[in-house]
Amino acid sequence: MTAAAPPPPTGRELSSPPTDGISNLRFSNHSDHLLVSSWDKSVRLYDASADKLKVQFVHGGAVLDCCFHDDSSGFSASADHTVRRLVFDYKNEDILGRHDAPVRCIDYSYATGQVITGSWDKTLKCWDPRGASGKEHCLVGTYMQPERVYSLSLAGNRLVVATAGRHVNVYDIRNMSQPEQQRESSLKYQTRCVRCYPNGTGYALSSIEGRVAMEYFDLSEASQSKKYAFKCHRKSEGGKDIVYPVNAIAYHPIYGTFATGGGDGYVNVWDGSNKKRLYQYAKLPTSVASLSFSRDGRLLAVASSYTYEEGDKPHEPDAIFVRSVGEVEVKPKPKVLSNPAA
Structure with missing residues (x-):
């Protein structure tokens, strides 16, 4: 009997990939389903374990981000200025609302039941997906940002929004009237x-x-003393330091x-608490x-897509x-304590 070939070092490649730049991919919180958005104007839903393309949606412009609601539906953010709801089983989509410029990022808040979008029109918008599609009462609120929104992230009731110009706004999503904190990135260049x-x-x-900069919400001196930044994704060649953008972070x-x-x-995989790289x-x-x-945490999906x-x-x-x-790739290694009697 011939032994099965070992998996390739890069992992198993999914069939039927996007045909232009991959803007984002996300695993479901409920299964091994994987949602992928792309510059080829598509959103694709895969069963990552079975290597099966389950459904594909095509929009009017490049799709810059996507997220799940649950295993039956999700949302997308498009360069055609639309925010869309996607119903997987019925292969249906409808327009939840619009921005005045391309919509760069989107996420779903399980804490509030709202969809949050950030756009290059310098606004953040919150939507209630239970409202009627395309109607104004889907829109819960519009919040001006200092610059174009590049990235956002949610954790419980906290929302962090990173924009052009190295601005970072921190919100409590229970009160979006103004940012809880307004910060400037501690990194010198574009987020x-x-x-x-x-x-x-x-x-x-x-x-x-x-x-990469590691930051803390607590403004006390003790917490702020723990923040730090570190270099990564660079190499020396011919006596020169070649630096690459850090495009993605996943916990x-x-x-x-x-x-x-x-x-x-x-x-690369990092242990942020102990400031060590665990694996490459x-x-x-x-x-x-x-x-x-x-x-x-059993699987890691990676988009290999040239970012120019x-x-x-x-x-x-x-x-x-x-x-x-x-x-061994992701578990922090225990700290080795020196023996005071040695």
């Missing part, structure tokens, strides 16, 4: 991604300069460690555009890799 810590105490922020749901994906094609996966064919761990950090040039086709995650 790429923000993700809240799973325990709700702060957020990680990445930028185009190959750095492991069990251990609270996190993965970063960069324009260098690598995924095999190099992907091109830039890592997005990352997502499954609900139980080196300009318009020939590149590998877009692909989605799903790899099994070993405990």
Whole structure:
């Protein structure tokens, strides 16, 4: 009997991938379903374990973000200015509302039952998906931002919004009338991604300069003294430091460690508390555009999709890799205490 071939080092590649840049991918909170948005104007729903494309929606413009409501429905944010609700089983979609410019990011708040969108029109909008489609009463509120919205993240009642100009607004979503905190990124260059810590105490922020900043909500001196930034996704070549953008951050749901994906094609796993890199996966064919761990942390989905950090040039086709995650890759290593008697 011939032994089964070992899985490739990059993970198993899903069939029927998007045909243009992958903007985001997300695992469901309830299953191994994976929702993927793309510049080819599509949103695709896969069963990642079975490598099956279940349904595909096509919009009027590039789709810049997507999220789940539950296993039967989700939402999308499009460059055609629309926010859409997607019903998977019936292959139906309707327009929840609109912005005045491309909608860059979207998330669903389980705490409030609202959809939250951020746009390049410099606004944040909250929608009640239970309202009638396309009607104004779907819109709960519009909140001006200092610049174009690039990324947002939710943890419980906290919402963090990162915009152009290195602005960061922190909201309590129970009172959106004004930000709880207005900050400036501690990184020098354009923000790429923000993700809240799973325990709700702060957020990680990445930028185009190959750095990640670890921040805390608590403004006390003790908490603020714990914040730090570190370099990653860069290499030395010919005596020069080549720096890549950190496009994606994803937290492991069990251990609270996190993965970063960069324009260098690598995924690194970090123990933020102990300031250590735990693991580096095999190099992907091109830039890592997005990352997502499954609900139980067994799987990691990686979007291998060129993000144009080196300009318009020939590149590998877009692909989605799903790899099994070993405990050694994501579990923090215990601190070794020195023996005072030694």
